[in-house]
Amino acid sequence: MTWLDLCFLHWPVPPEALAPSLPPGLQLDLWQGQAWVGIVPFRMAGVAPRFSPDMPRVSAFPELNLRTYVTAQGVPGVWFYSLDAAQPLAVRLARRLFHLPYFDARMWVDRRGEITRYASMRTHRRAPEGHFAAAFRPVGPVFQAAGGTLEDWLTHRLALYSADRRGRLYRGQVHHDPWRLRRAEARIAENTLAAPLNLRLKGEPHLLYAQRTEVRADWLTPVRVSPEP
Known part of the structure; x- marks a missing residue:
């Protein structure tokens, strides 16, 4: 798959606000205690x-995710709280095959020059409300984040975690070249994605932009969780 016009918006939050929301076997990954x-x-x-052709009207769509950063057995990765998408079949396949919290949404994306305008309204039945609307653009030169920096820690995540309805934990590996990042500016008109976590994402976010990256994702493998002592 190809990922296009990504904007990484990040806010620091207290660890205790997120730790109870994780399934057994996952621990929050922290940056300088945050x-x-x-x-x-x-x-x-x-x-x-892999090795299959694109499927018309199925293989391209907007996506919007809410995430945090975790580790399991020493492997850092991403934990998704929600993934909104404007392709109903993709939503159902991802929920069934990858145990990911995908939701149907009505979405609108418009790019003119370097400015991307993006809006999403969740429409999934019985799902919590989720609205997001923003405009963003890159600024400054392209760079690759150096190891040991916050930018590298936030973006260099080559694993995702998910859990099925029984609470069994899975890991999926993701493969792509190093991010070609730029700094970014954004204006956020609406954002209720974190409301189900009782979080208010206040203040200016840390912003990064990536125009394009080619991605390959592996199938999930189970993560063996040690029993509580």
Whole structure:
């Protein structure tokens, strides 16, 4: 698949605000003692099984995720609280095959020059409300985040975690080249994605932008969770 026009919006939050929301076997990954919540709007293209052709009207759609950063057995990764998408079939396949909290949404994306305008309203039945509207653009030169920096810690995540209805934990590996990042500016008109976590994401977020990256995702593998002592 190809990921396009990504904006990484991140806010620091107290670890105790997120720790109870994680399933057994996952621990929050902290940066200098602080947890982080990220919102990432972007577009997907070329979504299809490996060596298969694109499927018209299925392989390209907007996506918006709310996430935090975790570890299991020493492997850092991403834990998603929600993933909104404007493709109903993709939502159902991801929920069934990857145990990810995908939700149907009505979404609108418009890019003119370097400015991307992005809006999403969750429409999934029995799902918590989730609205987001923002405009963002990159600023400054392209760079690759150096190891040991916050920018590298926030974006260099090559694993995702999910849990099924029984609470069994899974890990999926993701493969792509190092991010070609730029700084970014954003104006957020509406954002209720973190409300189900009883979080208010206040203040200016940490902002990064990536125009394009080619991605390959592996199937999930179970994560063995040690029993509580």
